[in-house]
Amino acid sequence: MSKKQRRAIPRFATPIVETHCHLDYLGEAGLGETLAAAADVGIERVVTIAVAPDNLATVRRIAEADARVWCTQGIHPHEAGSYDDAVEAAIREGAAHPRVVAIGEIGLDYYYDHTDRGAQRDAFARQLALAAELALPVVIHSRDADEDTEAILGEHLPGLSRRGVIHSFTSGAGLAGFALDAGFYLGFNGITTFRNADNVRAIVELTPVEQLLLETDAPYLTPVPYRGTTNAPCYLPFVAEKIAELKGLPVEELLAIARRSSYALFFPGDAPALAA
Template sequence: MSKTRREIPIFEHPIIETHCHLDYLKDRPLAETLAESRRVNIERIITIAVAPDNLAAVRTLCQAAPWVYGTQGIHPHEAEHYTDAVEREIREHVPNPDIVAVGEIGLDYYYDHADRDVQRQVFRRQLQIACDAGLPVVIHSREADEDTIAILKEFEHSLTRRGVIHSFTSGPGLARYALDQGWCLGFNGITTFNKAENVRDIVRMTPIEQILLETDAPFLTPVPYRGKENAPFYLPFVAEKIAEVKGLALEQVVRQTYLNSLRTFFREP
Protein backbone atom coordinates (compact mmCIF):
# COMPACT_ATOMS: atom_id res chain seq x y z
CA MET A 1 0.00 0.00 0.00
CA SER A 2 1.30 3.41 -0.91
CA LYS A 3 2.32 5.52 2.07
CA THR A 4 1.68 8.71 0.09
CA ARG A 5 -1.86 9.96 0.08
CA ARG A 6 -2.61 12.96 -2.09
CA GLU A 7 -5.65 15.04 -2.82
CA ILE A 8 -8.14 13.66 -5.31
CA PRO A 9 -7.66 15.55 -8.58
CA ILE A 10 -10.62 17.54 -9.85
CA PHE A 11 -10.99 17.82 -13.61
CA GLU A 12 -12.62 20.73 -15.37
CA HIS A 13 -14.56 18.30 -17.56
CA PRO A 14 -17.09 16.03 -15.81
CA ILE A 15 -16.62 12.28 -15.56
CA ILE A 16 -19.06 9.40 -15.24
CA GLU A 17 -18.75 6.51 -12.77
CA THR A 18 -19.99 3.57 -14.85
CA HIS A 19 -19.78 0.77 -12.28
CA CYS A 20 -20.04 0.78 -8.50
CA HIS A 21 -22.16 -0.78 -5.77
CA LEU A 22 -23.49 2.06 -3.63
CA ASP A 23 -25.48 -0.27 -1.40
CA TYR A 24 -22.28 -2.08 -0.38
CA LEU A 25 -20.44 1.05 0.80
CA LYS A 26 -20.07 1.08 4.58
CA ASP A 27 -17.46 3.68 5.56
CA ARG A 28 -19.59 6.80 5.22
CA PRO A 29 -23.23 7.84 4.76
CA LEU A 30 -24.58 7.76 1.21
CA ALA A 31 -25.20 11.51 1.25
CA GLU A 32 -21.55 12.13 2.07
CA THR A 33 -20.38 9.81 -0.72
CA LEU A 34 -22.61 11.56 -3.23
CA ALA A 35 -21.53 15.02 -2.07
CA GLU A 36 -17.83 14.14 -2.34
CA SER A 37 -18.41 12.59 -5.76
CA ARG A 38 -20.10 15.77 -6.92
CA ARG A 39 -17.22 17.81 -5.52
CA VAL A 40 -14.72 16.00 -7.77
CA ASN A 41 -17.00 16.59 -10.79
CA ILE A 42 -18.60 13.19 -11.18
CA GLU A 43 -21.67 13.99 -13.22
CA ARG A 44 -23.45 10.62 -13.10
CA ILE A 45 -23.11 7.39 -11.15
CA ILE A 46 -24.33 3.94 -12.22
CA THR A 47 -24.87 1.56 -9.31
CA ILE A 48 -24.95 -2.10 -10.29
CA ALA A 49 -27.27 -4.92 -9.28
CA VAL A 50 -25.76 -8.32 -8.54
CA ALA A 51 -28.21 -10.45 -6.53
CA PRO A 52 -31.94 -11.11 -6.11
CA ASP A 53 -31.89 -9.35 -2.74
CA ASN A 54 -30.40 -6.12 -4.06
CA LEU A 55 -32.44 -5.57 -7.23
CA ALA A 56 -34.89 -3.43 -5.28
CA ALA A 57 -32.09 -1.72 -3.34
CA VAL A 58 -30.57 -0.51 -6.61
CA ARG A 59 -33.91 0.84 -7.76
CA THR A 60 -34.28 2.70 -4.46
CA LEU A 61 -30.77 4.16 -4.76
CA CYS A 62 -31.73 5.59 -8.13
CA GLN A 63 -34.08 7.88 -6.20
CA ALA A 64 -31.25 9.23 -4.03
CA ALA A 65 -30.31 11.83 -6.64
CA PRO A 66 -31.42 12.57 -10.21
CA TRP A 67 -27.89 11.75 -11.42
CA VAL A 68 -27.80 8.23 -9.93
CA TYR A 69 -28.74 5.43 -12.32
CA GLY A 70 -28.82 1.66 -11.98
CA THR A 71 -28.94 -1.74 -13.62
CA GLN A 72 -30.92 -4.92 -13.09
CA GLY A 73 -29.28 -8.32 -13.30
CA ILE A 74 -27.79 -11.25 -11.42
CA HIS A 75 -24.06 -11.84 -11.01
CA PRO A 76 -22.73 -15.32 -11.91
CA HIS A 77 -21.90 -15.91 -8.23
CA GLU A 78 -25.66 -15.79 -7.59
CA ALA A 79 -26.72 -17.85 -10.60
CA GLU A 80 -28.16 -20.66 -8.53
CA HIS A 81 -30.58 -18.17 -6.96
CA TYR A 82 -31.94 -17.10 -10.34
CA THR A 83 -35.59 -18.11 -10.63
CA ASP A 84 -38.55 -17.37 -12.88
CA ALA A 85 -39.72 -14.88 -10.25
CA VAL A 86 -36.35 -13.10 -10.32
CA GLU A 87 -36.51 -12.94 -14.10
CA ARG A 88 -40.00 -11.46 -13.96
CA GLU A 89 -38.76 -8.79 -11.54
CA ILE A 90 -35.88 -7.87 -13.83
CA ARG A 91 -38.12 -7.75 -16.89
CA GLU A 92 -40.68 -5.63 -15.05
CA HIS A 93 -38.17 -2.96 -14.10
CA VAL A 94 -35.71 -2.72 -17.00
CA PRO A 95 -38.04 -0.27 -18.80
CA ASN A 96 -37.64 2.21 -15.92
CA PRO A 97 -35.93 5.37 -17.23
CA ASP A 98 -33.28 5.24 -14.52
CA ILE A 99 -32.31 1.65 -15.36
CA VAL A 100 -29.67 1.89 -18.07
CA ALA A 101 -28.45 -1.70 -18.60
CA VAL A 102 -28.87 -5.38 -17.83
CA GLY A 103 -26.09 -6.44 -15.50
CA GLU A 104 -23.96 -7.47 -13.86
CA ILE A 105 -24.22 -10.76 -15.74
CA GLY A 106 -21.73 -13.29 -17.06
CA LEU A 107 -19.48 -16.15 -16.03
CA ASP A 108 -17.00 -16.62 -13.20
CA TYR A 109 -14.93 -19.81 -13.29
CA TYR A 110 -12.34 -18.46 -10.84
CA TYR A 111 -14.47 -18.75 -7.70
CA ASP A 112 -17.07 -21.20 -9.07
CA HIS A 113 -19.62 -20.08 -6.49
CA ALA A 114 -22.31 -21.47 -8.81
CA ASP A 115 -22.39 -24.54 -11.03
CA ARG A 116 -20.93 -23.70 -14.44
CA ASP A 117 -23.86 -25.15 -16.38
CA VAL A 118 -26.21 -23.01 -14.29
CA GLN A 119 -24.04 -19.94 -14.86
CA ARG A 120 -24.20 -20.45 -18.61
CA GLN A 121 -27.96 -20.95 -18.57
CA VAL A 122 -28.55 -17.84 -16.47
CA PHE A 123 -26.18 -15.81 -18.61
CA ARG A 124 -28.16 -16.75 -21.72
CA ARG A 125 -31.50 -15.93 -20.09
CA GLN A 126 -30.32 -12.48 -19.08
CA LEU A 127 -28.77 -11.75 -22.45
CA GLN A 128 -32.21 -12.47 -23.89
CA ILE A 129 -33.70 -9.90 -21.53
CA ALA A 130 -31.23 -7.33 -22.83
CA CYS A 131 -32.10 -8.26 -26.42
CA ASP A 132 -35.82 -7.94 -25.76
CA ALA A 133 -35.41 -4.62 -23.97
CA GLY A 134 -32.86 -3.17 -26.40
CA LEU A 135 -30.54 -2.40 -23.50
CA PRO A 136 -26.75 -2.63 -23.21
CA VAL A 137 -25.17 -5.32 -21.07
CA VAL A 138 -22.67 -5.09 -18.22
CA ILE A 139 -20.66 -8.32 -18.36
CA HIS A 140 -18.50 -10.00 -15.75
CA SER A 141 -16.07 -12.59 -17.08
CA ARG A 142 -13.32 -14.22 -15.06
CA GLU A 143 -11.32 -17.24 -16.18
CA ALA A 144 -14.13 -17.92 -18.67
CA ASP A 145 -13.00 -16.23 -21.88
CA GLU A 146 -13.86 -19.04 -24.31
CA ASP A 147 -17.35 -19.68 -22.96
CA THR A 148 -18.07 -15.95 -22.68
CA ILE A 149 -17.21 -15.48 -26.36
CA ALA A 150 -19.16 -18.58 -27.42
CA ILE A 151 -22.33 -17.48 -25.63
CA LEU A 152 -22.07 -13.88 -26.81
CA LYS A 153 -21.76 -15.15 -30.38
CA GLU A 154 -25.17 -16.82 -29.99
CA PHE A 155 -26.67 -13.35 -29.47
CA GLU A 156 -24.55 -11.33 -31.91
CA HIS A 157 -27.46 -10.44 -34.17
CA SER A 158 -29.85 -9.57 -31.34
CA LEU A 159 -27.79 -7.62 -28.81
CA THR A 160 -27.37 -3.90 -29.18
CA ARG A 161 -23.84 -2.88 -30.07
CA ARG A 162 -23.61 -1.03 -26.77
CA GLY A 163 -22.16 -2.77 -23.75
CA VAL A 164 -19.11 -3.29 -21.59
CA ILE A 165 -17.01 -6.07 -20.21
CA HIS A 166 -16.35 -4.48 -16.87
CA SER A 167 -13.26 -4.74 -14.64
CA PHE A 168 -11.42 -6.23 -17.57
CA THR A 169 -8.77 -8.73 -16.48
CA SER A 170 -9.19 -11.29 -19.27
CA GLY A 171 -6.95 -12.06 -22.22
CA PRO A 172 -6.53 -10.31 -25.56
CA GLY A 173 -8.86 -12.77 -27.33
CA LEU A 174 -11.91 -11.67 -25.36
CA ALA A 175 -10.78 -8.05 -25.61
CA ARG A 176 -10.57 -8.21 -29.39
CA TYR A 177 -13.93 -9.93 -29.68
CA ALA A 178 -15.67 -7.31 -27.54
CA LEU A 179 -13.97 -4.43 -29.33
CA ASP A 180 -14.90 -5.88 -32.72
CA GLN A 181 -18.52 -5.91 -31.56
CA GLY A 182 -18.28 -2.20 -30.85
CA TRP A 183 -18.42 -2.65 -27.08
CA CYS A 184 -16.28 -1.00 -24.45
CA LEU A 185 -13.91 -2.39 -21.86
CA GLY A 186 -14.20 -1.10 -18.30
CA PHE A 187 -11.05 -0.35 -16.31
CA ASN A 188 -10.74 0.51 -12.63
CA GLY A 189 -8.21 0.66 -9.80
CA ILE A 190 -6.59 -2.59 -10.93
CA THR A 191 -4.78 -0.52 -13.57
CA THR A 192 -2.84 1.16 -10.75
CA PHE A 193 -1.72 -2.09 -9.08
CA ASN A 194 1.99 -2.96 -9.37
CA LYS A 195 1.38 -6.52 -10.55
CA ALA A 196 -1.33 -5.71 -13.10
CA GLU A 197 0.83 -5.31 -16.20
CA ASN A 198 -1.45 -7.75 -18.03
CA VAL A 199 -4.34 -5.34 -17.55
CA ARG A 200 -2.25 -2.37 -18.63
CA ASP A 201 -1.35 -4.31 -21.78
CA ILE A 202 -5.07 -4.51 -22.59
CA VAL A 203 -5.43 -0.79 -21.89
CA ARG A 204 -2.67 -0.13 -24.43
CA MET A 205 -4.41 -2.18 -27.14
CA THR A 206 -7.86 -0.70 -26.49
CA PRO A 207 -8.83 2.38 -28.53
CA ILE A 208 -9.56 5.30 -26.23
CA GLU A 209 -12.96 5.51 -27.96
CA GLN A 210 -13.85 2.15 -26.34
CA ILE A 211 -12.66 2.64 -22.75
CA LEU A 212 -14.98 3.25 -19.80
CA LEU A 213 -13.90 4.44 -16.36
CA GLU A 214 -15.23 2.66 -13.27
CA THR A 215 -14.29 2.02 -9.65
CA ASP A 216 -16.24 -1.18 -8.79
CA ALA A 217 -16.49 0.41 -5.33
CA PRO A 218 -16.28 -0.70 -2.58
CA PHE A 219 -13.72 -3.05 -4.16
CA LEU A 220 -10.38 -2.50 -5.96
CA THR A 221 -9.40 0.84 -4.44
CA PRO A 222 -6.76 2.55 -6.62
CA VAL A 223 -3.32 3.62 -5.54
CA PRO A 224 -2.69 5.79 -3.53
CA TYR A 225 -5.68 4.80 -1.35
CA ARG A 226 -5.34 1.01 -1.37
CA GLY A 227 -6.35 -0.39 1.99
CA LYS A 228 -9.29 1.97 2.30
CA GLU A 229 -12.81 1.23 1.09
CA ASN A 230 -13.18 2.28 -2.51
CA ALA A 231 -15.71 4.94 -3.53
CA PRO A 232 -16.83 6.66 -6.73
CA PHE A 233 -14.90 9.81 -5.86
CA TYR A 234 -11.60 7.96 -6.38
CA LEU A 235 -12.41 7.65 -10.09
CA PRO A 236 -10.04 10.48 -11.13
CA PHE A 237 -7.06 8.28 -10.20
CA VAL A 238 -8.22 5.71 -12.75
CA ALA A 239 -8.43 8.40 -15.44
CA GLU A 240 -4.89 9.53 -14.63
CA LYS A 241 -3.52 5.99 -14.94
CA ILE A 242 -5.29 5.39 -18.26
CA ALA A 243 -3.75 8.59 -19.63
CA GLU A 244 -0.31 7.57 -18.38
CA VAL A 245 -0.49 4.04 -19.80
CA LYS A 246 -1.77 5.16 -23.19
CA GLY A 247 0.52 8.17 -23.43
CA LEU A 248 -2.40 10.52 -23.98
CA ALA A 249 -3.25 13.92 -22.59
CA LEU A 250 -5.37 13.59 -19.47
CA GLU A 251 -7.93 16.02 -20.86
CA GLN A 252 -8.36 13.83 -23.96
CA VAL A 253 -8.94 10.74 -21.82
CA VAL A 254 -11.45 12.49 -19.60
CA ARG A 255 -13.43 13.95 -22.49
CA GLN A 256 -13.44 10.80 -24.61
CA THR A 257 -14.37 8.38 -21.83
CA TYR A 258 -17.20 10.74 -20.90
CA LEU A 259 -18.52 10.53 -24.45
CA ASN A 260 -18.07 6.75 -24.43
CA SER A 261 -20.18 6.53 -21.27
CA LEU A 262 -22.94 8.65 -22.77
CA ARG A 263 -22.99 6.55 -25.93
CA THR A 264 -23.02 3.24 -24.08
CA PHE A 265 -25.60 3.88 -21.40
CA PHE A 266 -27.53 7.02 -22.28
CA ARG A 267 -27.81 6.88 -26.08
CA GLU A 268 -25.94 10.15 -26.27
CA PRO A 269 -24.61 12.01 -28.18
Protein backbone atom coordinates (compact mmCIF):
# COMPACT_ATOMS: atom_id res chain seq x y z
CA MET A 1 0.00 0.00 0.00
CA SER A 2 1.36 3.41 -0.94
CA LYS A 3 1.72 6.29 1.51
CA LYS A 4 -0.93 8.15 -0.49
CA GLN A 5 -3.39 5.31 0.04
CA ARG A 6 -2.65 5.20 3.77
CA ARG A 7 -3.38 8.92 4.10
CA ALA A 8 -6.77 8.31 2.49
CA ILE A 9 -7.81 6.05 5.36
CA PRO A 10 -9.34 8.01 8.27
CA ARG A 11 -7.47 8.02 11.56
CA PHE A 12 -9.50 8.48 14.75
CA ALA A 13 -8.42 9.31 18.29
CA THR A 14 -9.94 6.16 19.81
CA PRO A 15 -7.92 2.96 19.27
CA ILE A 16 -9.65 0.15 17.35
CA VAL A 17 -9.71 -3.61 17.91
CA GLU A 18 -9.76 -5.77 14.78
CA THR A 19 -11.82 -8.71 16.06
CA HIS A 20 -11.68 -11.01 13.01
CA CYS A 21 -9.15 -11.42 10.22
CA HIS A 22 -6.89 -14.08 8.73
CA LEU A 23 -3.34 -12.75 8.87
CA ASP A 24 -1.82 -15.95 7.53
CA TYR A 25 -3.91 -15.58 4.37
CA LEU A 26 -2.43 -12.12 3.90
CA GLY A 27 1.06 -13.61 3.64
CA GLU A 28 3.35 -14.10 6.58
CA ALA A 29 6.27 -12.61 4.63
CA GLY A 30 4.59 -9.21 4.60
CA LEU A 31 3.09 -9.45 8.06
CA GLY A 32 5.20 -6.65 9.49
CA GLU A 33 4.00 -4.24 6.82
CA THR A 34 0.38 -5.33 7.30
CA LEU A 35 0.54 -4.67 11.03
CA ALA A 36 2.41 -1.40 10.57
CA ALA A 37 -0.27 -0.18 8.17
CA ALA A 38 -2.91 -1.16 10.74
CA ALA A 39 -1.09 0.65 13.55
CA ASP A 40 -0.80 3.76 11.37
CA VAL A 41 -4.61 4.10 11.35
CA GLY A 42 -5.11 3.31 15.03
CA ILE A 43 -5.59 -0.47 15.13
CA GLU A 44 -4.23 -1.44 18.54
CA ARG A 45 -5.06 -5.16 18.72
CA VAL A 46 -5.75 -7.81 16.10
CA VAL A 47 -7.41 -11.22 16.48
CA THR A 48 -6.35 -13.64 13.75
CA ILE A 49 -8.66 -16.60 13.27
CA ALA A 50 -7.99 -20.33 12.91
CA VAL A 51 -10.07 -22.28 10.40
CA ALA A 52 -8.43 -25.66 9.74
CA PRO A 53 -6.17 -28.29 11.31
CA ASP A 54 -3.20 -27.05 9.31
CA ASN A 55 -3.37 -23.46 10.55
CA LEU A 56 -4.01 -24.01 14.26
CA ALA A 57 -0.28 -23.77 14.94
CA THR A 58 0.22 -21.05 12.31
CA VAL A 59 -2.05 -18.52 13.99
CA ARG A 60 -0.47 -19.26 17.36
CA ARG A 61 2.98 -18.62 15.89
CA ILE A 62 1.82 -15.32 14.40
CA ALA A 63 0.35 -14.26 17.75
CA GLU A 64 3.52 -15.24 19.59
CA ALA A 65 5.61 -13.09 17.27
CA ASP A 66 3.83 -9.76 17.81
CA ALA A 67 2.42 -8.28 21.01
CA ARG A 68 -0.45 -6.68 19.08
CA VAL A 69 -1.82 -10.02 17.86
CA TRP A 70 -4.01 -12.66 19.51
CA CYS A 71 -5.61 -15.73 17.95
CA THR A 72 -8.28 -18.42 18.14
CA GLN A 73 -8.39 -22.20 17.76
CA GLY A 74 -11.14 -23.97 15.84
CA ILE A 75 -12.35 -25.63 12.65
CA HIS A 76 -14.47 -23.78 10.05
CA PRO A 77 -17.55 -25.58 8.68
CA HIS A 78 -15.80 -25.88 5.31
CA GLU A 79 -13.25 -28.11 7.08
CA ALA A 80 -15.73 -30.00 9.26
CA GLY A 81 -15.09 -33.26 7.41
CA SER A 82 -11.61 -33.32 8.97
CA TYR A 83 -12.90 -33.02 12.52
CA ASP A 84 -12.08 -36.04 14.67
CA ASP A 85 -10.75 -36.86 18.14
CA ALA A 86 -7.19 -35.98 17.14
CA VAL A 87 -8.21 -32.57 15.80
CA GLU A 88 -10.26 -31.91 18.91
CA ALA A 89 -7.25 -32.79 21.06
CA ALA A 90 -5.11 -30.37 19.04
CA ILE A 91 -7.65 -27.57 19.54
CA ARG A 92 -7.83 -28.30 23.27
CA GLU A 93 -4.04 -28.27 23.59
CA GLY A 94 -3.69 -25.13 21.47
CA ALA A 95 -6.38 -23.31 23.42
CA ALA A 96 -4.16 -23.41 26.51
CA HIS A 97 -1.75 -20.99 24.82
CA PRO A 98 -1.81 -17.54 26.49
CA ARG A 99 -2.40 -15.77 23.16
CA VAL A 100 -5.57 -17.77 22.41
CA VAL A 101 -8.76 -15.84 23.21
CA ALA A 102 -11.59 -17.97 21.76
CA ILE A 103 -12.73 -21.16 20.06
CA GLY A 104 -13.42 -20.45 16.41
CA GLU A 105 -14.12 -20.09 13.61
CA ILE A 106 -16.87 -22.68 14.06
CA GLY A 107 -20.43 -23.00 12.78
CA LEU A 108 -22.47 -23.91 9.73
CA ASP A 109 -22.33 -22.96 6.04
CA TYR A 110 -25.20 -24.27 3.92
CA TYR A 111 -24.51 -21.75 1.14
CA TYR A 112 -21.35 -23.39 -0.18
CA ASP A 113 -21.99 -26.84 1.35
CA HIS A 114 -18.32 -27.77 1.01
CA THR A 115 -18.83 -30.37 3.73
CA ASP A 116 -21.69 -32.73 4.55
CA ARG A 117 -24.23 -30.91 6.69
CA GLY A 118 -24.31 -33.67 9.27
CA ALA A 119 -20.54 -33.40 9.68
CA GLN A 120 -20.88 -29.62 10.02
CA ARG A 121 -23.49 -29.95 12.75
CA ASP A 122 -21.39 -32.51 14.62
CA ALA A 123 -18.21 -30.42 14.48
CA PHE A 124 -20.12 -27.31 15.54
CA ALA A 125 -21.72 -29.05 18.52
CA ARG A 126 -18.46 -30.66 19.65
CA GLN A 127 -16.59 -27.36 19.51
CA LEU A 128 -19.32 -25.57 21.43
CA ALA A 129 -18.99 -28.25 24.09
CA LEU A 130 -15.22 -27.75 24.09
CA ALA A 131 -15.62 -23.99 24.52
CA ALA A 132 -17.93 -24.62 27.45
CA GLU A 133 -15.41 -27.00 28.99
CA LEU A 134 -12.57 -24.49 28.59
CA ALA A 135 -14.66 -21.43 29.56
CA LEU A 136 -13.75 -19.64 26.33
CA PRO A 137 -16.01 -17.56 24.08
CA VAL A 138 -16.85 -18.74 20.56
CA VAL A 139 -16.47 -17.15 17.13
CA ILE A 140 -19.34 -18.41 14.96
CA HIS A 141 -19.79 -18.54 11.19
CA SER A 142 -23.37 -18.99 10.00
CA ARG A 143 -24.50 -18.73 6.38
CA ASP A 144 -27.89 -19.87 5.11
CA ALA A 145 -28.20 -22.01 8.23
CA ASP A 146 -30.17 -19.83 10.63
CA GLU A 147 -32.51 -22.52 11.93
CA ASP A 148 -29.82 -25.12 12.68
CA THR A 149 -27.43 -22.51 14.07
CA GLU A 150 -30.06 -21.37 16.53
CA ALA A 151 -31.06 -24.92 17.47
CA ILE A 152 -27.52 -26.16 18.11
CA LEU A 153 -26.43 -22.98 19.83
CA GLY A 154 -29.54 -23.11 22.01
CA GLU A 155 -28.67 -26.61 23.20
CA HIS A 156 -25.26 -25.43 24.37
CA LEU A 157 -26.15 -22.03 25.84
CA PRO A 158 -26.26 -23.24 29.47
CA GLY A 159 -22.58 -24.20 29.35
CA LEU A 160 -21.26 -21.19 27.43
CA SER A 161 -20.35 -18.93 30.30
CA ARG A 162 -18.58 -16.39 28.06
CA ARG A 163 -20.89 -16.51 25.02
CA GLY A 164 -19.20 -15.12 21.88
CA VAL A 165 -19.86 -13.49 18.51
CA ILE A 166 -21.58 -14.42 15.28
CA HIS A 167 -19.11 -12.85 12.92
CA SER A 168 -19.74 -11.32 9.48
CA PHE A 169 -23.42 -11.33 10.28
CA THR A 170 -25.57 -11.73 7.15
CA SER A 171 -28.40 -13.81 8.61
CA GLY A 172 -31.98 -12.83 9.31
CA ALA A 173 -33.60 -10.90 12.11
CA GLY A 174 -34.72 -14.13 13.79
CA LEU A 175 -31.19 -15.41 14.42
CA ALA A 176 -30.05 -11.90 15.30
CA GLY A 177 -32.74 -11.56 17.93
CA PHE A 178 -32.00 -14.99 19.38
CA ALA A 179 -28.27 -14.30 19.60
CA LEU A 180 -28.66 -10.82 21.04
CA ASP A 181 -31.18 -11.98 23.64
CA ALA A 182 -28.74 -14.73 24.64
CA GLY A 183 -25.97 -12.20 25.20
CA PHE A 184 -23.93 -12.69 22.04
CA TYR A 185 -22.28 -9.99 19.97
CA LEU A 186 -22.74 -9.57 16.22
CA GLY A 187 -19.69 -8.80 14.09
CA PHE A 188 -19.94 -6.49 11.08
CA ASN A 189 -17.43 -5.74 8.34
CA GLY A 190 -17.10 -4.25 4.86
CA ILE A 191 -20.39 -5.79 3.74
CA THR A 192 -22.06 -2.87 5.52
CA THR A 193 -20.65 -0.57 2.82
CA PHE A 194 -21.79 -2.68 -0.16
CA ARG A 195 -24.50 -1.20 -2.38
CA ASN A 196 -26.75 -4.28 -2.24
CA ALA A 197 -26.42 -5.02 1.49
CA ASP A 198 -29.56 -3.32 2.83
CA ASN A 199 -30.40 -6.53 4.72
CA VAL A 200 -27.14 -6.33 6.69
CA ARG A 201 -27.54 -2.62 7.36
CA ALA A 202 -31.03 -3.33 8.71
CA ILE A 203 -29.54 -5.76 11.25
CA VAL A 204 -26.93 -3.17 12.26
CA GLU A 205 -29.73 -0.72 12.93
CA LEU A 206 -31.63 -3.12 15.20
CA THR A 207 -28.53 -4.32 17.09
CA PRO A 208 -27.81 -2.53 20.39
CA VAL A 209 -24.59 -0.61 19.91
CA GLU A 210 -23.14 -2.32 23.00
CA GLN A 211 -23.42 -5.67 21.17
CA LEU A 212 -21.65 -4.65 17.94
CA LEU A 213 -18.10 -5.70 17.10
CA LEU A 214 -15.93 -4.35 14.29
CA GLU A 215 -14.05 -6.67 11.94
CA THR A 216 -12.65 -6.88 8.42
CA ASP A 217 -12.54 -10.66 7.76
CA ALA A 218 -9.44 -9.78 5.73
CA PRO A 219 -8.36 -10.70 3.13
CA TYR A 220 -12.06 -10.91 2.17
CA LEU A 221 -14.90 -8.36 1.99
CA THR A 222 -12.91 -5.18 1.42
CA PRO A 223 -15.05 -2.12 2.23
CA VAL A 224 -15.87 0.69 -0.15
CA PRO A 225 -13.90 2.67 -1.37
CA TYR A 226 -11.31 -0.10 -1.85
CA ARG A 227 -13.70 -2.89 -2.77
CA GLY A 228 -12.10 -5.10 -5.41
CA THR A 229 -8.67 -5.07 -3.75
CA THR A 230 -7.31 -7.36 -1.06
CA ASN A 231 -8.71 -6.48 2.34
CA ALA A 232 -6.52 -5.76 5.36
CA PRO A 233 -7.02 -4.64 8.98
CA CYS A 234 -6.03 -1.07 8.05
CA TYR A 235 -9.37 -0.65 6.27
CA LEU A 236 -11.35 -1.09 9.48
CA PRO A 237 -11.93 2.68 9.94
CA PHE A 238 -14.21 2.62 6.88
CA VAL A 239 -16.36 -0.02 8.59
CA ALA A 240 -16.46 2.08 11.74
CA GLU A 241 -17.57 5.14 9.79
CA LYS A 242 -20.43 3.26 8.13
CA ILE A 243 -21.68 1.67 11.34
CA ALA A 244 -21.51 5.00 13.18
CA GLU A 245 -23.58 6.53 10.38
CA LEU A 246 -26.16 3.74 10.61
CA LYS A 247 -26.38 4.07 14.40
CA GLY A 248 -26.56 7.87 14.28
CA LEU A 249 -23.51 8.27 16.50
CA PRO A 250 -20.27 10.22 16.30
CA VAL A 251 -17.54 7.85 15.12
CA GLU A 252 -15.47 8.36 18.27
CA GLU A 253 -18.42 7.38 20.46
CA LEU A 254 -19.07 4.27 18.40
CA LEU A 255 -15.39 3.32 18.56
CA ALA A 256 -15.22 3.75 22.34
CA ILE A 257 -18.23 1.46 22.82
CA ALA A 258 -16.94 -1.15 20.35
CA ARG A 259 -13.53 -1.11 22.04
CA ARG A 260 -15.07 -1.81 25.45
CA SER A 261 -17.13 -4.63 23.98
CA SER A 262 -14.11 -6.15 22.23
CA TYR A 263 -12.12 -6.14 25.46
CA ALA A 264 -15.04 -7.55 27.46
CA LEU A 265 -15.32 -10.51 25.09
CA PHE A 266 -11.71 -11.30 24.19
CA PHE A 267 -9.54 -9.58 26.79
CA PRO A 268 -11.54 -9.50 30.04
CA GLY A 269 -8.37 -9.40 32.13
CA ASP A 270 -7.46 -6.07 30.55
CA ALA A 271 -10.95 -4.58 30.78
CA PRO A 272 -10.47 -2.98 34.23
CA ALA A 273 -7.42 -1.06 32.97
CA LEU A 274 -9.38 -0.02 29.90
CA ALA A 275 -12.25 1.31 32.04
CA ALA A 276 -9.81 3.23 34.23
